[in-house]
Amino acid sequence: MLGEYRIEGRRASDIAASVERAIGAGELQPGEVLPPLRELAVYLEVNPNTVAAAYRTLRDRGVIETAGRRGSRVRPRPASTSREALRVEVPLGVRDASDGNPDTSLLPPLERALAEAVARSVERPALYGTPAVDHDLAALARSAFAADGVADGPIAVTSGSLDAIERVLAAHLRPGDTVAVEDPGWGSLLDLVPALGLRPVAVGVDDDGPLPEQLARALRDGARAAVITDRAQNPTGAAVTAARAAELRTLLSDHPGTLLIEDDHGHGIVDLPLHPLSGTTDHWALVRSTAKAYGPDLRLAVLTGDAVTVDRVRGRQRLGPGWISHLLQDAVVHLWRTSAIDPTEVAGAYGRRRDALIRALAERGVCARGRSGMNVWVPVPDETGAVARLLHSGWAVAPGARFRLHSPPGIRITVSGLADDDIVPVADAVAAATGVGEARRYE
DSSP, rough: TTOOOOOOSSSHHHHHHHHHHHHHSSSSSOOOOOOOOOHHHHHSSSHHHHHHHHHHHHHHHTTTOGGGGOEEESSSSSSSSSGGGSOOOOOOTTTEEOSSSOOGGOOOOOHHHHHHHHHHHHHHOOTTSSSSSSSHHHHHHHHHHHHOOOOOOOOOEEEEHHHHHHHHHHHHHTTTOEEEEESSHHHHHHHHHHHHHHHEEEEEETTTTTTTTHHHHHTTOOOOOOEEEEOOTTOOOOOOOHHHHHHHHHHHOTTSEEEEEEEOOTTTTOOOOOOOHHHHHHSEEEEESSHHHGGGGGOOOEEEHHHHHHHHHHHHHTTTTOSSHHHHHHHHHHHHTTTSSSSHHHHHHHHHHHHHHHHHHHHHTOOOBBBBSSSEEESOOHHHHHHHHHHHTTTTTTEGGOOOOOOOOOEEEETTTTOOGGGGHHHHHHHHHHTTTOOOOOO
């Protein structure tokens, strides 16, 4: 049974733990088929219902998947295996264009904002019973949402975008529900969905956002939720256009029971207008993080949505962390009020590097994508080989496997750390690594 490994346990929890231990130790491989339920029950001398409960627990945890008569098998990427494990280790002397971090020279200084927050906390300390969301932060966030055409709704504050998305999904969905996600898309989200016991279904993306026909298929097939990136999509740089937004709104209006989550990933770092889908369905949320524009360590995002969704998020938050530090909230208020960054300037800085790299790659016969944000996505025929060859030539890029479910191979290049003089060397290295224009003969 399963080669050398023997599943053990008399209780459902013990059987499930035995399988998870084997996967973590590499003794059960992704895609490996588990024993039929009744066969394992006979082997372990337990009731088949016990094995069924163990398998159900493993499915809910995103560890295994069931394909009808084809049985249960270890997921290609169990929830316990983070896509971050696919990152490239950058040796000394190799330039890192893989990490997805912003250009620190474009981040605002935080000393004044934090000092103002501390001074305010001395005058009005945040104690138990203080409202979770600072009044000034909520007012500024609500005003900014309204200016961008986002539907009216209450405000919540979370510890970053992923925290917000997790809380919104958990507020409405249950293990086994299906979530439409972008493919290629944000690796952390692709990890989160199965970790919550939910089933991701891939929706392709072009430069204008999610492909309507693929989203329509996912919704027809029963997807309970959809997560859509409005701008600076990670990893492709896609940004939803007005025309695509109109298509998606029409499509979603035919499925009002869908939970819609929008991640405005490009807020503060792109100069393309927002075309929100908010309010199209009964339950929705739109999230904005401060990470890319003001610094990842602020760990703060604001979200708005329908009253039920935001109330559920706030209620569950009260039973966990309680609130996001008012020191951070006050610091963000200061940054917003003082216009600590110029989004047009930041967008221009990233845009010049991104566009220059795409042009240089095109001149070398390499097709690349990157309509907004700080990343360029390059489709490649051999992802592993391309990453290895680029590393050998002195450049570390992110392997596309971190961002893909079923979409073709690719690599992600983060331009935030590139200078003007780096563009040509990077383009040359990518062209060489992908074998573009190189004729080969095999005997």
